[in-house]
Amino acid sequence: MLSLILPTYNRPGLLRRVLRYYEACQFPHRVLVADSSDAPAAEANRQIVEAVSRAMPVEYRRYDSALEVPMKLAEALEGIQSTYAVIGSDDDFFVPSALERGVAFLESHPDYALAHGESAYFVLESDRIVSGRCVGVGRYLQRTIDHASGSERLAAHLAQYTTTFYSVHRTEQLRRNWRRVAALPLDHLFDELLPSCLSLIEGKSQKLDELYMVRQIHSAQTARTRGSRGLGWVMGQRWSEHYARFQDLLAEELVGQDRITMEAAREVAKQAFRPYVARYVAKEVGKSRQLHDSVAIRIGARVRRVARGMPLLRWGWHLARAIRPMSRTAISLEALLRQTSRYHEGFMPIYRAVTAQNGHEVGAS
Amino acid sequence: MIRPSSPAEGGVARRPQDCNSGCDGSTTGGALPGRGMITLCVPTYNRPAFIERLLRYYAATSSRHWIFIGDSSDPNDAKRTQRAVASWGGRLQVRYEACAGLSSCAALEHVSRLIMTPYCAFLGDDDFLCTNGIEQCLEFLERHPSYGAAHGKGLLFQTETGAAYGPIGMVRPYPQVVLNADSAAGRLRDVLTARVGGLLYSVHRTHTWRAMFAGIGRLSGTTNTNIFKDELIAVCLSAIRNTVQELDCLYLIRHTHEAIYKYPTIYDWVTDPMWFPSFQAFRDRLVTELMEQDRLHEPDAQAVFKDVFWSFLAHVLMNGWQRSRQPARVKPVSRLQVLAKRVPGLQRGWQKVLAIRQRWQDELSLPALLHPSSPYHDDFMPIYEAVTHAPADALVAVASERHLVSSKGALDAGAVLREPHG
Numbered sequence: 001m002l003s004l005i006l007p008t009y010n011r012p013g014l015l016r017r018v019l020r021y022y023e024a025c026q027f028p029h030r031v032l033v034a035d036s037s038d039a040p041a042a043e044a045n046r047q048i049v050e051a052v053s054r055a056m057p058v059e060y061r062r063y064d065s066a067l068e069v070p071m072k073l074a075e076a077l078e079g080i081q082s083t084y085a086v087i088g089s090d091d092d093f094f095v096p097s098a099l100e101r102g103v104a105f106l107e108s109h110p111d112y113a114l115a116h117g118e119s120a121y122f123v124l125e126s127d128r129i130v131s132g133r134c135v136g137v138g139r140y141l142q143r144t145i146d147h148a149s150g151s152e153r154l155a156a157h158l159a160q161y162t163t164t165f166y167s168v169h170r171t172e173q174l175r176r177n178w179r180r181v182a183a184l185p186l187d188h189l190f191d192e193l194l195p196s197c198l199s200l201i202e203g204k205s206q207k208l209d210e211l212y213m214v215r216q217i218h219s220a221q222t223a224r225t226r227g228s229r230g231l232g233w234v235m236g237q238r239w240s241e242h243y244a245r246f247q248d249l250l251a252e253e254l255v256g257q258d259r260i261t262m263e264a265a266r267e268v269a270k271q272a273f274r275p276y277v278a279r280y281v282a283k284e285v286g287k288s289r290q291l292h293d294s295v296a297i298r299i300g301a302r303v304r305r306v307a308r309g310m311p312l313l314r315w316g317w318h319l320a321r322a323i324r325p326m327s328r329t330a331i332s333l334e335a336l337l338r339q340t341s342r343y344h345e346g347f348m349p350i351y352r353a354v355t356a357q358n359g360h361e362v363g364a365s
Numbered sequence: 366m367i368r369p370s371s372p373a374e375g376g377v378a379r380r381p382q383d384c385n386s387g388c389d390g391s392t393t394g395g396a397l398p399g400r401g402m403i404t405l406c407v408p409t410y411n412r413p414a415f416i417e418r419l420l421r422y423y424a425a426t427s428s429r430h431w432i433f434i435g436d437s438s439d440p441n442d443a444k445r446t447q448r449a450v451a452s453w454g455g456r457l458q459v460r461y462e463a464c465a466g467l468s469s470c471a472a473l474e475h476v477s478r479l480i481m482t483p484y485c486a487f488l489g490d491d492d493f494l495c496t497n498g499i500e501q502c503l504e505f506l507e508r509h510p511s512y513g514a515a516h517g518k519g520l521l522f523q524t525e526t527g528a529a530y531g532p533i534g535m536v537r538p539y540p541q542v543v544l545n546a547d548s549a550a551g552r553l554r555d556v557l558t559a560r561v562g563g564l565l566y567s568v569h570r571t572h573t574w575r576a577m578f579a580g581i582g583r584l585s586g587t588t589n590t591n592i593f594k595d596e597l598i599a600v601c602l603s604a605i606r607n608t609v610q611e612l613d614c615l616y617l618i619r620h621t622h623e624a625i626y627k628y629p630t631i632y633d634w635v636t637d638p639m640w641f642p643s644f645q646a647f648r649d650r651l652v653t654e655l656m657e658q659d660r661l662h663e664p665d666a667q668a669v670f671k672d673v674f675w676s677f678l679a680h681v682l683m684n685g686w687q688r689s690r691q692p693a694r695v696k697p698v699s700r701l702q703v704l705a706k707r708v709p710g711l712q713r714g715w716q717k718v719l720a721i722r723q724r725w726q727d728e729l730s731l732p733a734l735l736h737p738s739s740p741y742h743d744d745f746m747p748i749y750e751a752v753t754h755a756p757a758d759a760l761v762a763v764a765s766e767r768h769l770v771s772s773k774g775a776l777d778a779g780a781v782l783r784e785p786h787g
Contacts, residue, residue: 231675240640274632278682285679
């Protein structure tokens, strides 16, 4: 019923870690490793997949290392036979039971295009990417968007954008949307926005009350992306051209979904995109301000570093956090480590996978 | 396409060259302020009734200031505007410039090149610059060469009918920016964090004014209806070059109405296909100016521009979006209010009490301005008269213009600064 597309790029350590996790969970669904790594890493990845393929249904496919994300995903989705598909990179962990609930939900709700659940992110101690002490866990926002019309869903989605990249999709829709995105030369932010916007115009999205996914936040390059980032996105020479394509594609979809005129659909798309641009520019300006205030930031970071270096202080801080009363649905490292947490069971295998070092588990800092 | 000054009815409209002041952009030293020292630049498009109202006001206040009308109207309205100019030409120093086919900023640029007075200001055809306020600003600038521009208090008003003439329904203050920072970068920051509107209405020195508009109409790659071209470049250049002072006198009185020209919003502009070239032109112009004024190296000027402009853009986009989400506030009517309305005379009495309270609370409210004790009363009354007392021939014109509005659409009929090729 479900396939997991696992794109990877030059990160064999992370691929090994995530496949070992799925192997340990006895992940029942087909996993397609879509690898566009350069030669040495690609060979390592191939061997990793081969090693786990005896225990789980996993397939390795090699792609040109120059291939950008949309093209790679579009190509990877071409061969998928299952009714449902989900995309997750080598640093993302899905909880298998939540994926199954997502599939069951979409099976029984044909007006829904996406399903996902409660999600979290984690950060390992500095300079550690594959494994190490987990120094922070936070909520990774996911939302239910169940408005009746495509126009309303698009507006709600872009008014408070949360990614739907990791949601369970109907394969046919996902394939069609990535195909359309891959056909357009767009900047990577439009690459990310467009498939999620198209999916939400097509149907509603549901957030299930179960731990669904845990993502790692780190500084390593995640993929080969195209276009500019930061304020250069809106200020870039190709912004207008890309925006026009983005708007047209959304408008075409809205015309088909809501039976409105092309002109009205273009206006809906334009107005829906407005809060996203406003927030994006405000956020980027905030970031550049932070760079200007780097003295204050440096002092703050030094204070934190010194505090962390004092074992007694650190121990006291974590003890205080660990014993304070918490809701069963709270998402923090201390909350998820408690057996009373609703998400404890789903979280622990992931926690073990990322904190295990040479077979020994490294506890929280 | 450009015609010379229209011959006046019963006389000849004086030409700017006749003015008695220095015309090379320098200040005049001992010249008498307010006597042909300033040119009011009025771009207009298809609104002869407003031009007629404007000229009537200046004639009533015996204004000697030059009024240059840059008319981009369609032929019929252009004829009516020319007639209005001709009919007042004997009493005013007014020059008509046919600018058919020119965008508003191109018309303004064209008119600006003809200015022979040492000072000038922009004036919308539906707004007023108070004659006495202008003179006070001129006097101030003559005495303070370090200031580049000056204005007085601003007001915004609405007629009850929304037309050029009629009872005034609402008056409220219209704040204008004051720029006192020592550096050009500081003033640019101030103008972009305050409201940008209004600065062009300030009395400017002509040599700065010309520089503000130089080349804007010909900027390549920019569409005609573009806030960069029409307002933002000139406003930012004014801020970079000038310190701007506000005086305690009535100066700008703006008429807000449904047919007012609406600029595309900043978001419209960001999503316009010609966004990038117009942004580039804007950035390059401002960076060059910052380099010259603050003696900055290019990377430093670029950094100032980025910092200031991005904050402005973020603020405007966010505010615009939040405003668009706010539902229209409908004040609930209480049962007591419904009952009170049925009591004869009570409503009128209540209105009088409110007016008295307003008069004491807000010196720029309509009741305060109408009271002879107001320091702004004498300057406000001629404008009040010009708006509330329509001449008999204007009523016919207004009626036909309303027909025009309904047949062409509000924006087309009402745009002051509308771009003919927009």
